[in-house]
Amino acid sequence: MLKQQMEQYIAERVQDNKIGLFDIEKEYAEKHQLLQEVIATEKAFHAQVFERCNKETEDLISTETAAFLNEPISYLKKQNNEFVYVESNIFELVRIDAIALEFDDVFETYTALFGLKLQKKFGDAIKTYLDTHLHGDNAKHSVMFSAEDGLWDVNFALGYVEGFNETQSFEEIYNMIYRFVFKLVEAIEEAQ
Structure with missing residues (x-):
């Protein structure tokens, strides 16, 4: 794999x-x-699509340049009506389709949402990995298989990932998520 x-x-x-x-x-x-x-x-992180969107309507607010990657993720807390959507061919290696980041003002957490292109049979392994590697009391995550898309819809709070800090830039956050998912996919491969 x-x-x-x-x-x-x-x-x-x-x-x-x-x-x-x-x-x-x-x-x-x-x-x-x-x-x-x-x-x-x-190598450096780069994205083919980098957009700020309205959380309620999902309408495009702005297409961003690479300079926006230097903004701290706390931007989402200040603009909590927005989410950031990124597509990058870098994600293909770990089978991520795209990543959306938002600040959940109800739970006051930064959240990553993405589709993970792994077979349905790996559901328990994905959930076990998240249970084991998201740190903190009541670490929250959601994993649901979409038969329509043939991928896992994964959603977890970034605050439970080791090393997360809201002063980190979007680029640092995307690299952290990539590293986390790389280790997840590697662990699933080694368990086979």
Whole structure:
């Protein structure tokens, strides 16, 4: 699953024996000896779609540039009528379709919502991973399979992810979520 995707990812993107990888991807590739003579360099987060939207209507408020990634996630608390929607080809490796971030003013938590393209049979493994790796009293999450889309709708409070801080930038938050989901997919693969 993840190993095959990493092999394909490396094969398609290697240029002059170099490839850009996040640190978690590099660790995985080295662990599974996927790099051979390829040198891993650090890659940066980028998004193909980066939008601010109205929470009630889901109407587009603004399409954002990469500069918005430097804003702290606390922006959502100040603009609690908005959510941020991001699509990135970076997410494909861990089978995320897109990520929406919002501030839930009822529970006063920052929330990540995304679709995870894993088979229905992995439902218990996903839930167990979230139960084990979201830290804190009453760590909240929701996981529901959508037969219509063929993916898991995952929703969890970011405050329960180790290392979360509301002063972090959107870029840091997306990297944190990516790392968290990468480890989830890796754990499911290793349990098979």
